[in-house]
Amino acid sequence: MNECKESRSGGYNCVVCIKQVPDTKKVTGQAMKADGTINRAALPAIFNPEDRNALEAALSVKEKHGGTVTAIAMGLPNACEILREALMCGADKAYLVTDRKAAGSDTLATSYILSCAVRKLNPDLVFCGRQAIDGDTAQTGPQIAEKLGFAAITYLEGLEMDGDYAIATRNIGTGIEKDRVKLPALFTVTEKFGELRPYDVRRVMKYKKAKAPAENGGVALEGDRAIGQFSCDDIGAEPERCGFAGSPTNVNKIVSVVLAGGDYKEVPATDEGIAHLVSELIADHTIG
Amino acid sequence: MSNFYSDNPDIEKTIDALDLGEVAELCEEGFRFAKDNDFAPENREDALDNYKRALAVCGDIAGNRIAPTAEETDKVGNVLNEDGTVTYAPGIALAIKLFGQSRLSGITIPYYLGGLNMPCVMLTACNDIVSRADASLMNIFGLQGIAETINSFADEDIKKEYVPKLCDGTFTGAMVLTEPDAGSDLQSVKTSAWQDENGNWFVNGVKRFITNGCGDVLLVLARTEPEFSDGRGLSCLLVERCPQVKVRRLEHKLGINGSPTCELVFNNAPAKLIGQRKRGLITYVMALMNGARVGISAQGTGIGEASYRAARDYAASRKQFGVTIDSFPAIRELLCDMSAELQASRLLAYYSSKCVDLELGLEKKFASLKGQPEAQAVRARMKKYAAFNKMLTPMAKYYASEMSMRAANGAVAVLGGSGYMKDYPVERYLRDSRITTIYEGTSQLQVVAAIAGVTAGLYNEVVSDILEGVDVPADLQAAVEQAKALCKEVDSAVEYVKAHENGKAYHDLHARELVDGAIAAIIAALLVRFASKFPEKTPVLEYWLKTKFPMAGAELAKAKSGYVASVTDFAKIAPAPVNED
Numbered sequence: 001m002n003e004c005k006e007s008r009s010g011g012y013n014c015v016v017c018i019k020q021v022p023d024t025k026k027v028t029g030q031a032m033k034a035d036g037t038i039n040r041a042a043l044p045a046i047f048n049p050e051d052r053n054a055l056e057a058a059l060s061v062k063e064k065h066g067g068t069v070t071a072i073a074m075g076l077p078n079a080c081e082i083l084r085e086a087l088m089c090g091a092d093k094a095y096l097v098t099d100r101k102a103a104g105s106d107t108l109a110t111s112y113i114l115s116c117a118v119r120k121l122n123p124d125l126v127f128c129g130r131q132a133i134d135g136d137t138a139q140t141g142p143q144i145a146e147k148l149g150f151a152a153i154t155y156l157e158g159l160e161m162d163g164d165y166a167i168a169t170r171n172i173g174t175g176i177e178k179d180r181v182k183l184p185a186l187f188t189v190t191e192k193f194g195e196l197r198p199y200d201v202r203r204v205m206k207y208k209k210a211k212a213p214a215e216n217g218g219v220a221l222e223g224d225r226a227i228g229q230f231s232c233d234d235i236g237a238e239p240e241r242c243g244f245a246g247s248p249t250n251v252n253k254i255v256s257v258v259l260a261g262g263d264y265k266e267v268p269a270t271d272e273g274i275a276h277l278v279s280e281l282i283a284d285h286t287i288g
Numbered sequence: 289m290s291n292f293y294s295d296n297p298d299i300e301k302t303i304d305a306l307d308l309g310e311v312a313e314l315c316e317e318g319f320r321f322a323k324d325n326d327f328a329p330e331n332r333e334d335a336l337d338n339y340k341r342a343l344a345v346c347g348d349i350a351g352n353r354i355a356p357t358a359e360e361t362d363k364v365g366n367v368l369n370e371d372g373t374v375t376y377a378p379g380i381a382l383a384i385k386l387f388g389q390s391r392l393s394g395i396t397i398p399y400y401l402g403g404l405n406m407p408c409v410m411l412t413a414c415n416d417i418v419s420r421a422d423a424s425l426m427n428i429f430g431l432q433g434i435a436e437t438i439n440s441f442a443d444e445d446i447k448k449e450y451v452p453k454l455c456d457g458t459f460t461g462a463m464v465l466t467e468p469d470a471g472s473d474l475q476s477v478k479t480s481a482w483q484d485e486n487g488n489w490f491v492n493g494v495k496r497f498i499t500n501g502c503g504d505v506l507l508v509l510a511r512t513e514p515e516f517s518d519g520r521g522l523s524c525l526l527v528e529r530c531p532q533v534k535v536r537r538l539e540h541k542l543g544i545n546g547s548p549t550c551e552l553v554f555n556n557a558p559a560k561l562i563g564q565r566k567r568g569l570i571t572y573v574m575a576l577m578n579g580a581r582v583g584i585s586a587q588g589t590g591i592g593e594a595s596y597r598a599a600r601d602y603a604a605s606r607k608q609f610g611v612t613i614d615s616f617p618a619i620r621e622l623l624c625d626m627s628a629e630l631q632a633s634r635l636l637a638y639y640s641s642k643c644v645d646l647e648l649g650l651e652k653k654f655a656s657l658k659g660q661p662e663a664q665a666v667r668a669r670m671k672k673y674a675a676f677n678k679m680l681t682p683m684a685k686y687y688a689s690e691m692s693m694r695a696a697n698g699a700v701a702v703l704g705g706s707g708y709m710k711d712y713p714v715e716r717y718l719r720d721s722r723i724t725t726i727y728e729g730t731s732q733l734q735v736v737a738a739i740a741g742v743t744a745g746l747y748n749e750v751v752s753d754i755l756e757g758v759d760v761p762a763d764l765q766a767a768v769e770q771a772k773a774l775c776k777e778v779d780s781a782v783e784y785v786k787a788h789e790n791g792k793a794y795h796d797l798h799a800r801e802l803v804d805g806a807i808a809a810i811i812a813a814l815l816v817r818f819a820s821k822f823p824e825k826t827p828v829l830e831y832w833l834k835t836k837f838p839m840a841g842a843e844l845a846k847a848k849s850g851y852v853a854s855v856t857d858f859a860k861i862a863p864a865p866v867n868e869d
Contacts, residue, residue, distance in 0.1 A: 195353070197386070197389045198345055198348060198349050198353075198386050198389055198390040199345045199348075199390060200389060200390060200391055201338075201341070201342045201345055201390055201391045201392060201404055202327045202391055202404065203327070204338070204341050204342070204345065205327040205328070205329065205338045205341070205404075206326050206327035208337070208338075208341065223326070224326075225326070
């Protein structure tokens with residue numbers, strides 16, 4: 001995995017899109033508000049797990065071939081927490097995309113806004129986590145690629161670089177596919193790529209003080225501890241394509257599903273018993 | 289899976305109770321590094337915050353990445369290849385990579401050589417955390433003394449060539465001291481080094497029981513002055529891994545299977561002299577060894593932590609006679625003892641590390657003051673801690689290592705039959721703990737090293753130092769008096785032993801009781817300091833006073849009994865076995 005056939009001089013500029021998400025592993029009774037939206041106060045906010053793998057993919061490319069790694073996150077100023085984490089792991093630069101106009105964005109609007117930000121950074125490779133654990137859509141990455149006109153490689157498990165091409169190992173469910181893809185390209189990464197490396201303690205000591213203007217009374221820090229900040233205007237995103245205005249998704253209804261034990265039935269461990277169970281499952285459309 | 293720092297508040301509390309503010313200021317030389325390094329702390333608060341963040345990184349790696357590999361590492365061990373190289377167990381190889389990436393492989397190394405410039409007490413805390421995850425890993429992770437020795441004594445060129453690579457995990461190192469006929473007695477080392485006409489050094493000989501002898505940077509104790517047959521003829525040389533060094537054998541051990549223990553053969557291996565000739569054993573190895581002893585005090589503490597947790601969790605879930613076994617007084621007593629001794633061990637290990645930091649920091653400060661009026665006071669304090677360390681370092685190593693054996697043994701007892709099986713990790717803790725009382729000087733040798741300070745009454749000063757500036761609440765004043773009273777009992781036993789007609793034999797025979805008594809008093813003072821800052825620790829202090837002081841008293845009574853027959857009637861009490869062959 002990740003062997004170099006031919007590096008490109010100057011290395012590769014990588015952008016990683018990361019998201020701060022509620023830790024859905026810690027869902028409790030208070031996780032959902034009465035209106036069916038997530039009660040973010042009841043759940044700790046974390047670095048989306050597969051975005052960590054995406055960051056590792058970018059850092060490993062930089063480690064082997066040189067270049068830069070830039071992390072971007074869209075969200076409220078709180079999202080700077082994960083941008084600081086990215087810097088502590090080895091990202092060279094971080095940007096927060098934050099704007100009231102972006103509020104309420106679905107995956108279409110989000111991918112539009114992120115694509116505008118990514119375009120501004122002019123990368124060779126873009127990495128996203130396969131999907132975020134709050135929405136589980138897996139749409140944002142491929143939609144960014146579509147808007148940028150980049151090839152989209154999903155389910156990435158391994159990556160080699162070969163000059164202006166990348167050789168991607170992707171999981172297609174029934175097997176492994178190897179794709180040779182011309183750069184620039186976007187990859188969505190799964191946990192199989194490998195765990196994110198630990199923080200470099202020196203970078204922890206430095207970047208614990210990193211801040212975006214939104215966290216610092218609107219003032220940018222001096223020096224390379226500054227987390228960059230983009231508004232929709234900064235990246236040329238058209239307001240009608242951002243936030244609620246740019247989001248055709250309509251949530252019809254949200255139901256709080258409480259799993260509870262119900263009736264059970266014993267199936268004899270015989271061919272007849274199993275055949276009977278299968279025909280019952282076909283009859284109630286569970287399978288078939 | 290959890291973070292082995294954040295899930296264990298005792299580590300943070302111990303550090304808070306010991307107050308590392310002055311240590312941080314000395315390490316950072318008045319925070320002068322912040323000017324040129326944007327990661328260096330600007331003040332005490334900033335430095336202390338960095339320390340905790342570094343421990344959280346260590347706890348993450350240890351708990352989430354390494355602990356899950358420990359069982360496999362123990363099982364598969366390391367592999368000796370035909371070409372004389374060694375392949376690490378996968379968990380050990382992963383750990384070397386992760387600790388290099390995090391830069392925790394160079395905790396105490398100065399910034400300019402790629403380290404974190406943190407105090408020794410931070411290395412101790414990391415060793416504690418790492419050893420809980422996998423005690424055998426500590427033998428490699430804790431070898432940061434190699435980089436420290438190079439940093440302290442080698443020429444600048446050698447430092448710049450090797451130290452940064454030891455900090456970022458590119459290299460690992462080994463201290464290459466013992467030989468088949470030179471174990472505890474290092475003065476009789478036979479491995480030799482010779483110099484060609486161009487001044488290049490070459491090493492020849494065989495070394496045995498070398499932890500991580502397959503590492504890249506070997507600090508070899510070798511005879512450079514054949515005319516001296518003792519320690520004066522030994523120098524310290526750096527040998528980089530090369531075809532002229534082969535691992536001939538990997539030892540099969542009782543425990544710490546992840547740590548490759550190598551027999552090394554040097555066949556005219558090119559070498560570089562570290563520091564000056566003839567000072568190898570006397571200065572450099574003694575410094576290295578003291579550092580290693582501090583490391584073992586942390587390793588013992590970490591094994592104790594792992595053992596205690598396994599036992600406590602098991603006792604809370606295992607039901608017998610319709611109740612969980614932690615409701616039985618006998619089990620409760622076992623667990624209370626494990627917990628109190630574990631906390632005591634951590635306090636003593638961290639405090640003795642802090643004293644090492646104060647000695648080194650004050651030494652640097654004294655040098656920088658260059659005859660200014662306050663220099664003499666700095667020097668006096670430096671000398672005080674230097675004297676403390678000669679006693680405290682062996683005490684901490686001795687106490688923690690013996691504690692780790694008791695804790696692991698206790699854990700096996702709590703788990704009963706299950707504890708004896710490979711299905712649970714406690715049998716591994718028991719096997720791993722056993723070495724801690726042996727290497728870097730056996731427990732008996734730690735007593736020998738500590739006894740001079742004890743017979744000089746130094747524990748009285750140590751107790752005062754621990755309690756200096758502590759705002760002891762009224763309800764703990766009685767404990768202070770008890771600690772001081774025990775010191776007086778030790779004083780009296782010391783006087784008795786010194787005056788005994790059998791002289792040295794009696795002194796050597798009863799040294800252990802005197803050292804144990806002094807340790808009990810020092811730990812009581814540390815627990816007073818702990819409970820003064822964290823009132824929830826008061827029951828642990830009381831437990832210590834009620835259960836450990838009577839035992840210390842009994843031991844001291846033995847020292848004052850005049851009984852000497854273990855020496856004089858040795859053959860009658862311990863007759864040589866009849867050999868019918």
